[in-house]
Amino acid sequence: xxxxxxxxxxxxxxxxxxxxxxxxxxxxxxxxxxxxxxxxxxxxxxxxxxxxxxxxxxxxxxxxxxxxxxxxxxxxxxxxxxxxxxxxxxxxxxxxxxxxxxxxxxxxxxxxxxxxxxxxxxxxxxxxxxxxxxxxxxxxxxxxxxxxxxxxxxxxxxxxxxxxxxxxxxxxxxxxxxxxxxxxxxxxxxxxxxxxxxxxxxxxxxxxxxxxxxxxxxxxxxxxxxxxxxxxxxxxxxxxxxxxxxxxxxxxxxxxxxxxxxxxxxxxxxxxxxxxxxxxxxxxxxxxxxxxxxxxxxxxxxxxxxxxxxxxxxxxxxxxxxxxxxxxxxxxxxxxxxxxxxxxxxxxxxxxxxxxxxxxxxxxxxxxxxxxxxxxxxxxxxxxxxxxxxxxxxxxxxxxxxxxxxxxxxxxxxxxxxxxxxxxxxxxxxxxxxxxxxxxxxxxxxxxxxxxxxxxxxxxxxxxxxxxxxxxxxxxxxxxxxxxxxxxxxxxxxxxxxxxxxxxxxxxxxxxxxxxxxxx
Numbered sequence: 001x002x003x004x005x006x007x008x009x010x011x012x013x014x015x016x017x018x019x020x021x022x023x024x025x026x027x028x029x030x031x032x033x034x035x036x037x038x039x040x041x042x043x044x045x046x047x048x049x050x051x052x053x054x055x056x057x058x059x060x061x062x063x064x065x066x067x068x069x070x071x072x073x074x075x076x077x078x079x080x081x082x083x084x085x086x087x088x089x090x091x092x093x094x095x096x097x098x099x100x101x102x103x104x105x106x107x108x109x110x111x112x113x114x115x116x117x118x119x120x121x122x123x124x125x126x127x128x129x130x131x132x133x134x135x136x137x138x139x140x141x142x143x144x145x146x147x148x149x150x151x152x153x154x155x156x157x158x159x160x161x162x163x164x165x166x167x168x169x170x171x172x173x174x175x176x177x178x179x180x181x182x183x184x185x186x187x188x189x190x191x192x193x194x195x196x197x198x199x200x201x202x203x204x205x206x207x208x209x210x211x212x213x214x215x216x217x218x219x220x221x222x223x224x225x226x227x228x229x230x231x232x233x234x235x236x237x238x239x240x241x242x243x244x245x246x247x248x249x250x251x252x253x254x255x256x257x258x259x260x261x262x263x264x265x266x267x268x269x270x271x272x273x274x275x276x277x278x279x280x281x282x283x284x285x286x287x288x289x290x291x292x293x294x295x296x297x298x299x300x301x302x303x304x305x306x307x308x309x310x311x312x313x314x315x316x317x318x319x320x321x322x323x324x325x326x327x328x329x330x331x332x333x334x335x336x337x338x339x340x341x342x343x344x345x346x347x348x349x350x351x352x353x354x355x356x357x358x359x360x361x362x363x364x365x366x367x368x369x370x371x372x373x374x375x376x377x378x379x380x381x382x383x384x385x386x387x388x389x390x391x392x393x394x395x396x397x398x399x400x401x402x403x404x405x406x407x408x409x410x411x412x413x414x415x416x417x418x419x420x421x422x423x424x425x426x427x428x429x430x431x432x433x434x435x436x437x438x439x440x441x442x443x444x445x446x447x448x449x450x451x452x453x454x455x456x457x458x459x460x461x462x463x464x465x466x467x468x469x470x471x472x473x474x475x476x477x478x479x480x481x482x483x484x485x486x487x488x489x490x491x492x493x494x495x496x497x498x499x500x501x502x503x504x505x506x507x508x509x510x511x512x513x514x515x516x517x518x519x520x
Contacts (some may be wrong), residue, residue: 001084002074005093009067018058021178024149025159030056030126031064032327033148034095040146044117045128046102047152047326048341049175049197053128056152057097060126065319070095076130079104085113089121096123102131108209111138115146126235130197133205136324154340156394157492168473168489172386175437176341179275184343187351191232194344199228218317219365220308221391233310234318239348240300243356246381247300295366299359300352331396333408338393349382384436387488388418391434391471394492395421414456415447419471421499422463423506430467430499430506431457445470445483467503 004012033043045053049435061070071093073084081104082087097363098114101107116127132153139147155163155178157171163178183193203224206217221230258490319337322328325480326371328337339345356362357375392407399405404424409416422429435444447453448468458464469484476487476498491498501509 001076001087003087004072004074005070006067009061009070011070012072013058013062013067013389016058018055019062021052021055022162022163023059023063024056024152025156026052026152027059027064029150030060032066034060034124034126035195038118038124040115040118041148042118042125042127042146044147045126045151045152046132048132048177048201049130049184049193049242050179051152051155052178053130053152054099054488055178056150057126057128061095061097065095068130070097071095072097072099074099075101075103077103077105079105081110081113085117088114088117088123088125091123094122094124094450095233096125098127100129101127102129102204105208108134108138108205109142112142112146115143131201131204133201134208135323137205137209151326154329154397154412155508156397156444157390157489158495161489161493168215168387168390169383172342172383172390173346173399174343176343182343184341184347187347190347190351191228194231195224195228197233198322198325198327199224199326199477202227202231218314221314226308230310230314230318231322231369233324234315235324235344235348236307236352239345239352242385243352243378243382244300246378246385262377271371279391291439295362299362300356313517331393331408334392340393342390346386349386353378353382380436384434387436391488391492392419395419395495398495409441410457410461412456412460415450415453416459417447417453418455420463421506422461427463428466428506429457429461429463430469430503431465432468432486433470435470435472437472437486440470440472440474442484444472454458466505467499468476469502 005352018225030043030045036190045056047053057072061067061072071088071091073087073096074086084098084101084104089361101114114125114127117123127135132376134152135149155175157168157175160175160178161168161169162164166174174184177183178191182188199223202218218227218230314451318330323337326340329340330337353375362371393410396407399407399421406420406422406424408420408422409419415432418434420429420431420434431445433447433448435443445468448470454465467484469486471488471491473488474485476490477485479485486498486502
């Protein structure tokens, strides 16, 4: 282990780049822990790579508590928990920071020794590491009821925007890490990140959990390349099913919406040629080609070849690990699994569609122009659905600490509301339609303005609708009929204030509490 304190710690901090970065929102929780009375618990700070763990620790030391009373320990793979515990016990420093503690081979099995030192010697101990799975198993066993925890993997759009200045579409395509490199830019980068951040995490935990007696847990995927294949298989299949679901809607009214948008744009071009010039408007006819849609779906679902059989038990175990790693989040209201790193999901989908459009059979049967129009529409449609998921999950996380607010969705034979935000005590709701478009088109609000739909929602849920809006990419405002449109980026950045302003009858319910951390 490497021990850094006083002048050595000062020199170490001087050579790090953290001073150039803004603080994460989670810093409030970490500082609250450091400044609170000792409760004999340790803080676990963990998450996937490039989500700000090391930066948070260094900023906490430099910006909030100073180095005078800090011992910083950089753990090594050859260390032992017993030795680290002895160093902590012997130290007169109040604050102990353990970096990469999950590298220590016997961390999972003997981690309670560190929490015992916090209880007996009064130290405030922060443990950080990329092996999130190791932390989860240690918390379940050795550290049960002895920890506070901060998960860094999930980064909301509001925080991503504040830290990087990037917009919602960039968040959808690349969001998930705070690294200047776009890890989710292409399939090669994504595979490298998946291997280093997820697969090696799983492999390390399986090696040391229960003294390594876990080879059968993911059998027959016991080698690193096998587990990488299995994780990628799960993520790709999820993306394929997502695309297939959208392809089934080729004859649905959403494609009428595209035609209406094209016609609306044509009218604006005709009215203001000085602004739009000779901008090309695609012919929407190929959007109604059901034969091409079926051909795409058939080729999309072609099975990959793997050296072993992949059954539901194996997939459920992988899914369980991805949940523990915070790669996935399960929402009980919708009974769905959401990707916490949107860029990872987008990259898989984009790769699948690019591969699909390069299919030799499809290229021989259809013109490049038709394929381009279809693939563009599929991408736009999928981006709309992904933005809907992003807004939903961001709202769900935003109100996770407010037991009075329920974020859900609603559908029945009369239609659907993409997102509903409701007050359990007041029995009042705001309902939303989410669109990728920056255009105001009447059909976007068809369910929101339907009295039949509103009556059925209020009858089924017992909640009275006090606000309706389309969340889209255009400017916040109203249409010709006075109906509310909210810009998606601004809505996510300043959710509470926008809801209070747009729907005063709902605003009184919005209240958030500061906690060490609460997950959905």
